[in-house]
Amino acid sequence: QSALTQPRSVSGSPGQSVTISCTGTSSDVGGYKFVSWYQQHPGKVPKLVIFDVNKRPSGVPDRFSGSKSGNTASLTISRLQAEDEADYYCSSYAGSYTYVFGSGTMVNVL
Amino acid sequence: EVQVVESGGGLVKPGGSLRLSCAASGFPFRDYSMNWVRQTPGKGLEWVSSISSFSTLVNYADSVRGRFTISRDNAKNSLYLQMDSLTAEDTAVYYCARESGMEYFDLWGRGTLVTVSS
Numbered sequence: 001q002s003a004l005t006q007p008r009s010v011s012g013s014p015g016q017s018v019t020i021s022c023t024g025t026s027s028d029v030g031g032y033k034f035v036s037w038y039q040q041h042p043g044k045v046p047k048l049v050i051f052d053v054n055k056r057p058s059g060v061p062d063r064f065s066g067s068k069s070g071n072t073a074s075l076t077i078s079r080l081q082a083e084d085e086a087d088y089y090c091s092s093y094a095g096s097y098t099y100v101f102g103s104g105t106m107v108n109v110l
Numbered sequence: 111e112v113q114v115v116e117s118g119g120g121l122v123k124p125g126g127s128l129r130l131s132c133a134a135s136g137f138p139f140r141d142y143s144m145n146w147v148r149q150t151p152g153k154g155l156e157w158v159s160s161i162s163s164f165s166t167l168v169n170y171a172d173s174v175r176g177r178f179t180i181s182r183d184n185a186k187n188s189l190y191l192q193m194d195s196l197t198a199e200d201t202a203v204y205y206c207a208r209e210s211g212m213e214y215f216d217l218w219g220r221g222t223l224v225t226v227s228s
Contacts, residue, residue, distance in 0.1 A: 034213035
């Protein structure tokens with residue numbers, strides 16, 4: 001049950017795109033389509049932004065998109081806005097009613 | 111309003127015990143699997159434990175297995191986490207999280223802080 005690997009931080013200017021990677025193993029990210037992403041602003045509760053690798057919940061802007069290739073999932077934020085500055089965590093189902101989260105990535109909007 | 115509200119956190123000495131509760135409202139609690147997720151101050155999220163809708167399936171993170179026990183009371187719309195043999199490494203905000211049915215967490219509480227310190 002090792003945490004999924006994410007970059008510590010990524011940065012971009014308003015209007016640009018940033019991509020966050022999330023690397024696991026064939027026992028989690030690579031083995032299931034159940035990858036989700038959560039946005040967390042300081043002092044706030046995590047908020048779901050992507051589920052099932054690439055689906056957006058109602059109310060999440062289409063600037064947020066997800067993908068997966070092998071054991072690595074990715075979250076892309078297009079047309080970056082100041083309000084996107086937050087921590088982002090990936091999560092994957094890992095079988096047998098267990099889950100694993102990523103180490104978290106801080107998105108900085110320059 | 112659809113929500114889950116945690117309670118029971120506090121300061122406890124190493125080796126001590128604590129029982130967290132999560133009160134659910136606004137949705138059919140018995141229809142959902144529930145989870146505990148924790149977050150160490152200033153650090154990342156860690157899945158702790160899950161329990162199926164009728165308690166037939168439970169599981170734990172390796173870091174807490176044998177020390178923590180998850181349970182639920184569908185009649186009271188409540189989820190619990192009994193935490194024993196606590197260590198400083200268990201210091202965290204503990205979130206109650208609803209599992210959507212599709213292996214993601216779609217409803218989170220505001221969390222309750224557990225501090226393990228002498």
